[in-house]
Amino acid sequence: MCGIAGFVDPRVRLGSRPLEQVADAMAATLRHRGPDDGHTWSDGAARVAFGHRRLSVVDLSPAGRQPMTSASGRFTIAYNGEIYSHREIRRDLESAGVRFRGHSDTEVILEAFDRWGITATLERMIGMFAIALWDSRERELHLLRDRLGIKPLYWGNPDGALVFASELKALRAHPGWEPILNRNAIAAYMRHNYIPAPHSIYCGIQKLEPGCHLRFDANGNVNVRRYWDFRQVAMAGFGKRSDITMAEAEQSLEALLLDAVGRRMVADVPLGALLSGGIDSTLVTALMQAQSSRPIRTFSIGFREAGFDEAPHARAIAEHLGTDHTELYVEPGQALDVIPRLVDYYDEPFADSSQIPTLLVCELCRRHVTVALSGDGGDELFAGYNRYLFGNQMWRRLSRVPLPLRRLTGEIARAVPERLLDTCARLLPRDRRPAQFGLKVHKAARALMHGTPDSLYRQLLTHWEEPERLVLGASEPKGVLWDDALTSELPDFTERMQYLDTLTYLPDDILTKVDRASMAVSLEARVPLLDHRVVEMAWSLPLAFKTTGTETKILLRRVLERYVPRHLTERPKMGFGIPIDSWLRGPLRDWAETLLDEHRLRQQGILDPTPVLAAWRAHQSGDNHAYALWDILMLQAWLDRYQTNGSSRAPEMTMSPAA
Numbered sequence: 001m002c003g004i005a006g007f008v009d010p011r012v013r014l015g016s017r018p019l020e021q022v023a024d025a026m027a028a029t030l031r032h033r034g035p036d037d038g039h040t041w042s043d044g045a046a047r048v049a050f051g052h053r054r055l056s057v058v059d060l061s062p063a064g065r066q067p068m069t070s071a072s073g074r075f076t077i078a079y080n081g082e083i084y085s086h087r088e089i090r091r092d093l094e095s096a097g098v099r100f101r102g103h104s105d106t107e108v109i110l111e112a113f114d115r116w117g118i119t120a121t122l123e124r125m126i127g128m129f130a131i132a133l134w135d136s137r138e139r140e141l142h143l144l145r146d147r148l149g150i151k152p153l154y155w156g157n158p159d160g161a162l163v164f165a166s167e168l169k170a171l172r173a174h175p176g177w178e179p180i181l182n183r184n185a186i187a188a189y190m191r192h193n194y195i196p197a198p199h200s201i202y203c204g205i206q207k208l209e210p211g212c213h214l215r216f217d218a219n220g221n222v223n224v225r226r227y228w229d230f231r232q233v234a235m236a237g238f239g240k241r242s243d244i245t246m247a248e249a250e251q252s253l254e255a256l257l258l259d260a261v262g263r264r265m266v267a268d269v270p271l272g273a274l275l276s277g278g279i280d281s282t283l284v285t286a287l288m289q290a291q292s293s294r295p296i297r298t299f300s301i302g303f304r305e306a307g308f309d310e311a312p313h314a315r316a317i318a319e320h321l322g323t324d325h326t327e328l329y330v331e332p333g334q335a336l337d338v339i340p341r342l343v344d345y346y347d348e349p350f351a352d353s354s355q356i357p358t359l360l361v362c363e364l365c366r367r368h369v370t371v372a373l374s375g376d377g378g379d380e381l382f383a384g385y386n387r388y389l390f391g392n393q394m395w396r397r398l399s400r401v402p403l404p405l406r407r408l409t410g411e412i413a414r415a416v417p418e419r420l421l422d423t424c425a426r427l428l429p430r431d432r433r434p435a436q437f438g439l440k441v442h443k444a445a446r447a448l449m450h451g452t453p454d455s456l457y458r459q460l461l462t463h464w465e466e467p468e469r470l471v472l473g474a475s476e477p478k479g480v481l482w483d484d485a486l487t488s489e490l491p492d493f494t495e496r497m498q499y500l501d502t503l504t505y506l507p508d509d510i511l512t513k514v515d516r517a518s519m520a521v522s523l524e525a526r527v528p529l530l531d532h533r534v535v536e537m538a539w540s541l542p543l544a545f546k547t548t549g550t551e552t553k554i555l556l557r558r559v560l561e562r563y564v565p566r567h568l569t570e571r572p573k574m575g576f577g578i579p580i581d582s583w584l585r586g587p588l589r590d591w592a593e594t595l596l597d598e599h600r601l602r603q604q605g606i607l608d609p610t611p612v613l614a615a616w617r618a619h620q621s622g623d624n625h626a627y628a629l630w631d632i633l634m635l636q637a638w639l640d641r642y643q644t645n646g647s648s649r650a651p652e653m654t655m656s657p658a659a
Helices: 019-028 084-094 107-115 118-126 183-192 230-240 244-263 279-290 312-323 332-346 357-368 386-399 403-413 420-423 439-449 454-462 491-501 505-520 531-539 554-560 591-594 598-604 609-620 624-644
Strands: 002-008 039-041 046-056 075-083 127-135 141-146 154-155 162-165 180-181 205-207 212-216 223-226 271-274 298-304 324-330 371-373 524-526 655-658
Touching: 002 019, 002 075, 002 107, 002 127, 019 039, 039 075, 046 075, 046 127, 075 107, 084 107, 107 118, 107 127, 107 609, 107 624, 118 141, 127 271, 180 183, 183 505, 183 624, 223 332, 230 271, 230 491, 230 531, 244 279, 244 554, 271 279, 271 324, 271 357, 279 312, 279 371, 298 312, 298 357, 312 324, 324 357, 332 357, 332 624, 386 454, 386 491, 454 491, 491 505, 505 524, 591 609, 591 624, 598 609, 609 624
Parallel strands: 180 655, 271 298, 271 371, 298 324, 371 524
Antiparallel strands: 002 046, 002 162, 039 046, 075 127, 127 141, 141 212, 154 162, 154 205, 212 223
């Protein structure tokens, strides 16, 4: 795994500074992504330069060093990721007469691009990647991102130049780019707790979306096309649905997953698995152990707070499979120590609080191995989220009640404070007392007020309602979540939610969280359930193979039962979370109150302080506004880091009301 950065600067805006010096400064900010080696390359005549930081995983020798130029001299590559089909590609190239200097996947795909072209090579690539490829003959830069968005790639086109990097911090090291805050992106962030692609926190800088190929030609034109379109994959999947039986699907899925996992076990460095004890990570671990002659390394963390500890489940799985298991019980102080580092690791406001345990388990893992497999993606592909289980059921019940009556009922329920509802819940016997009863009643009340299932789905994802009123001078960008055409293309509400989550929540939240947390400690995280062949197969299966309305991940569970008894994994779904709500009333209170100071908020002129402070006071009184407040706090911490005069790593930003 690596970090890449670079630029094409046809207008010679860097003055007398050498191209490689700038590329080196950009790449130096990504050292955590590649601590083993670092190099730059440039072409002075074309005004192009690449920087690369290397985490050596396959072919540890200098033959795997990047940036790398093809044998013909035509193409130069800087690349972040792993190509798990490189052995087959290599065999075919060798049969055609190509000779290799080393055994890295980088050299293989570089020579494939040279021999077969970009489109034909992409079709044969199984893996995760963000690639910068310079074509010296055509004087064109190509940027390529993997199909599911596992690896990040930012780009911008300031004043006719093209800049790119794995992380935003590298762009801030480019002297010709001025960071301008994107208020519209902040509005979107307040809804989702992340900034959805293609937007970023800066005006003029975009995330290259999953499955996309950007071409910057010799005339300075930018063209972006999709070489793999998930919408087409989903639609094609419906056409492939046949009379396949559950048993046949189970056998086919097991074979495909064994192959996907086996490919991701190839490394020249120590390898392990992140094991939470849930369905997805347990299945990946089981398939790893089934293909290993010795116990694989597994890692988990636990919390002593009730309702947040998955470690006993992971331990039981590890004992059954016979893995070499390591666990760490995290004390509150250890988790709190992570918080000041988050803004540096995530580079733009990001407020999924499970970023904290994710970082902690990656730190634990990196002490022992360099590569770790995880189970991310199973929820989206096989209908594992609770909203898939209850979405259709909830909407069917709601739609029977006239909308005006639902809205009235919702307003009445929301008028009762959460803390009062929690007090009422304490009158029930302990074993029948619902957790966070007030919060759940208020969520249900908001759900009552929606007129379509799609608006209900957006509500389930929303942290701050009406973010345009919260972020001053902003206009929230509306993306695929507001695409009315999907209702006819994907008539089933559950499948529509799965589709939208795979396009948005998966790459922009889950995969971003894992990439930044793992790369912060120089750990390569691999995600076999997101092999694009698994994705395509999952979308060709009937929904009944995934959920019945009372059970989730049906087919995954059946495959898993071949390796692990059902009783070891049969438990309610847990989020990978921490007790942020109580911490904001306790050890984090002083830190939070400093960031939420009313004078500070008004002086910034970004947020309306009134709803922010109202949420803070209600939370301190017993209501639970932890997730909404965490969004604000992560934004404020980010602004402290990147908008303060005298920052050693970032210039002061210009403010803009528009993207």
